[in-house]
Amino acid sequence: MIRANVELRIRRxxxxxxxxxxxxxxxPVRERDNVISVLMQLRQQPVTxxxxxxxxxxxxxxxxxxxxxxxxMLINGLPRPSCSALIDELDHPIVLEPxxxxxxxxxxxxxxxxxxxxxxxxKAWIRIDGAWEIHERTQRQSQQAWARNxxxxxxxxxxxxxxxxxxxxxDKAFVGPAxxxxxxxxxxxxxxxxxSAERLHAIMAEGGLTDCGNAQNCVRVCPKEIPLTxxxxxxxxxxxxxxxxxxxxx
Amino acid sequence: xxxxxxxxxxxxxxxxxxxxxxxxxAFLVFHLWENSQSRFGAAHFNETVVGGLQRLNYLPFLELFxxxxxxxxxxxxxxxxxxxxxxxxxxxxxxxNRWYWLQRISGVGLMLFLLLHVGMTRIAGMxxxxxxxxxxxxxxxSLSQPPVLALYLIGLWLAVFHLANGLSTAAIAxxxxxxxxxQRRFGWLCGAFxxxxxxxxxxxxxxxxxxxxxxA
Numbered sequence: 001m002i003r004a005n006v007e008l009r010i011r012r013x014x015x016x017x018x019x020x021x022x023x024x025x026x027x028p029v030r031e032r033d034n035v036i037s038v039l040m041q042l043r044q045q046p047v048t049x050x051x052x053x054x055x056x057x058x059x060x061x062x063x064x065x066x067x068x069x070x071x072x073m074l075i076n077g078l079p080r081p082s083c084s085a086l087i088d089e090l091d092h093p094i095v096l097e098p099x100x101x102x103x104x105x106x107x108x109x110x111x112x113x114x115x116x117x118x119x120x121x122x123k124a125w126i127r128i129d130g131a132w133e134i135h136e137r138t139q140r141q142s143q144q145a146w147a148r149n150x151x152x153x154x155x156x157x158x159x160x161x162x163x164x165x166x167x168x169x170x171d172k173a174f175v176g177p178a179x180x181x182x183x184x185x186x187x188x189x190x191x192x193x194x195x196s197a198e199r200l201h202a203i204m205a206e207g208g209l210t211d212c213g214n215a216q217n218c219v220r221v222c223p224k225e226i227p228l229t230x231x232x233x234x235x236x237x238x239x240x241x242x243x244x245x246x247x248x249x250x
Numbered sequence: 251x252x253x254x255x256x257x258x259x260x261x262x263x264x265x266x267x268x269x270x271x272x273x274x275x276a277f278l279v280f281h282l283w284e285n286s287q288s289r290f291g292a293a294h295f296n297e298t299v300v301g302g303l304q305r306l307n308y309l310p311f312l313e314l315f316x317x318x319x320x321x322x323x324x325x326x327x328x329x330x331x332x333x334x335x336x337x338x339x340x341x342x343x344x345x346x347n348r349w350y351w352l353q354r355i356s357g358v359g360l361m362l363f364l365l366l367h368v369g370m371t372r373i374a375g376m377x378x379x380x381x382x383x384x385x386x387x388x389x390x391x392s393l394s395q396p397p398v399l400a401l402y403l404i405g406l407w408l409a410v411f412h413l414a415n416g417l418s419t420a421a422i423a424x425x426x427x428x429x430x431x432x433q434r435r436f437g438w439l440c441g442a443f444x445x446x447x448x449x450x451x452x453x454x455x456x457x458x459x460x461x462x463x464x465x466a
Contacts, residue, residue, distance in 0.1 A: 077341055164342055166335045166350060174334070201253035210263035213335050214419040215350035217342045219430070230428055237425025239254070243264065246255045 004029055006038065007049070007093035010057055013104045016111075020104070024049040024093075035082035035096065036061045036071055039108075058107040066223060069158030072099050073108050079163040081223050100163050101170060115157050118175040122202045124182035126192040139190035152185035152231060154224040161218035161228055173207030177218035177228040180209060184231035187238065200235075200242040209235050266327045267420050269320040275413045277317050279447060282406075286450045288457030292386040295461075300385045321364075328357050349415050356408040363405035390458045399455070406451040414444030 005026040013020040026049050027042045039059050046056040059082070061071040066084040074097035075085050087094070102110035141149070155178055162168045162176040183199045186192040203209045209232065218228040254260045287299050306312065337351035370392065375381040381388045392398045418440035421427045427436045 166337045166347070169336060172334055204254040204260035205257050206259050208260065210260055210423070211334060212423070213350050213353075214346065214422055215335075215337070215342075215344075216346035217344060220342070220344050220347075227430060229422070229433065230430060233422045233425055233428035233433065235425070236423050237428060239260070240264075240425050243254050243260065246253075 003031055006087060008038070008042070009093050009095045010108070011095075011097040012057065012107045013098070014055075014106065016103060016105060023054060029087050033087045035073075035075060035085045035087070035090075035094070036064065038087060039082070039096075058105075058109050060109045067156055069156035072158040072160050072163070072223075073097065074100060074163070079160040079221055081158055081160070084223065099159055101165075101168055102159060102163070103170065110159075112157070112159050114170075115159055115162065115176075115178065118179040119157070119182060121207075122175060122179045122183050123195060123199045124179055124186055126186055126189055127195060128191065141190055145188065149185055149188050151225075151227055152181050155181060155185075155226055156224065158223065160221045160223060161226075164217035164221040166215050166217070167211050167213045172211075174211040175203065175207050177212075177232070180212070180235060181226055181228050181231040184234055196238070197242060197245075200239055203235065204239055204242065209239055262327065263331075264424075266324055266331075267416075267423055269324045270413075270416050271420060273316045274321050274324055275417070277321075278409055278413055282447060282451040282454060285454035286457065288386065288389070288454050289461050290457075291461045292384070292390075295386040296384055304382070325357070325361050325364075329361070332357070349419075353412060353415050353419070356412040359408045360405065360412060363401065363408065366401065367405060386458070386461075390461075393455060393458050399459075402455055403452075406455065407448055410444050410448040410451060414440045414447070417443070 006029045008025045008027050010023055010025065011020050012023055025042055025047070027038050029038055030041075033041075036059070039057060043056040047053050059071070059073070061083060062068040063070070064083045066081050069081065071082045072079060073082050074095075075082060076091055076095050077097075079099055082096075096108060098104045098108050099110045099112075102112055102114065105111050157178060159178070161178050165174070165176055167174045168176040180203060183203055187196040187199055212232055214229075214232075216229050219226075222228060284299050284303070288295050303309070332354055335350075335354070337347070337354065339348050339351040371381070371385070371388070375385070393402060418433075418437045421436050421440075422433055427433045
């Protein structure tokens with residue numbers, strides 16, 4: 001069953017504040033293994049290439065089918081979910097690092113609460129009922145609109161787009177591509193559009209849409225192929241119109 | 251709800267974008283077009299091209315409000331926000347990412363070039379009437395030194411790139427182009443515009459060296 005050993009170079013870090021260091025492992029690989037299944041295997045025998053027994057590598061995973069976003073990390077230098085990174089398709093040795101731009105908790109686990117904070121900041125939700133009940137059904141939307149909106153609903157908040165974005169970082173204000181795409185999605189929703197001006201105002205403040213530098217790495221690395229740069233262009237148009245409404249009256 | 255105008259962040263960023271195109275970008279096009287007429291020789295250049303501009307009414311106001319102040323705002327604000335990004339052109343080898351990085355490099359490079367360029371022509375001309383009287387001869391003399399010519403060629407292409415790429419990203423920022431195809435098509439159009447503008451600029455630079463006669 002075990003086909004071969006594969007060399008893994010893993011950047012490790014024991015605690016949030018401590019210095020990172022590198023360890024090399026020769027991990028057993030089965031057919032059709034992915035990075036997470038190899039890490040699971042390695043956890044049972046955490047021995048480095050030079051025979052030293054070490055603490056098992058800490059990593060995060062959940063769905064194993066690229067829909068939860070928990071396992072995103074830097075694989076051979078590029079951010080991507082590790083459950084869908086097949087060993088057969090990767091260059092060897094395989095270099096694993098924690099997802100950049102987010103604070104490291106331990107080894108390959110990062111704290112992505114900034115993602116959640118930014119989703120809150122741009123009001124990436126839909127108010128179904130207010131202080132009173134509306135008692136009305138969601139309005140119908142066309143098949144075409146539905147198909148376009150669906151693309152954005154696939155976002156799993158993995159953070160790959162944020163990791164690749166030159167304008168996003170721990171010391172930067174930019175909300176990042178994923179929360180912006182959710183503004184695009186919520187503003188197009190038949191009920192969500194009632195709050196679109198509020199969401200646009202949220203992304204017209206510091207760290208909002210205008211902090212995008214159009215490097216367009218986000219759309220290249222997104223594992224769900226979400227048209228993030230189209231969302232940014234459409235929000236550009238929406239904010240231009242919102243600015244005119246604010247300046248001259250709606 | 252007027253958050254977007256109560257908070258100056260959005261307006262300042264959009265003003266930075268707008269000024270880069272109009273009036274600064276538009277001035278670059280006009281400037282390169284005017285200078286491309288260097289090939290018609292010293293007499294034509296000094297009297298018709300430069301003389302025509304020098305005889306404009308309200309010229310100092312035009313220079314100040316249409317060129318200098320918008321340019322200073324665009325450059326100053328650009329320099330102030332350049333630190334909000336950290337380019338990784340080697341990790342993400344995508345074309346747009348390289349342009350992102352080059353846009354910032356060219357912006358800083360242009361500021362240095364413009365300090366020299368404006369200093370050597372417009373500012374020097376304020377103290378040296380002979381420069382104003384025979385700008386053609388002055389430019390011909392300067393450009394015949396290879397380091398100066400190299401500096402001008404670099405400055406020209408930095409400016410042309412910065413405008414062409416700025417035009418294609420401004421189209422996304424303002425929401426003119428939204429779909430990936432539209433952004434790509436407009437990107438190529440801006441590339442063609444940049445090449446044409448660069449060619450006009452090169453034609454102007456070479457014209458100073460090729461055309462006959464220093465002082466008319």
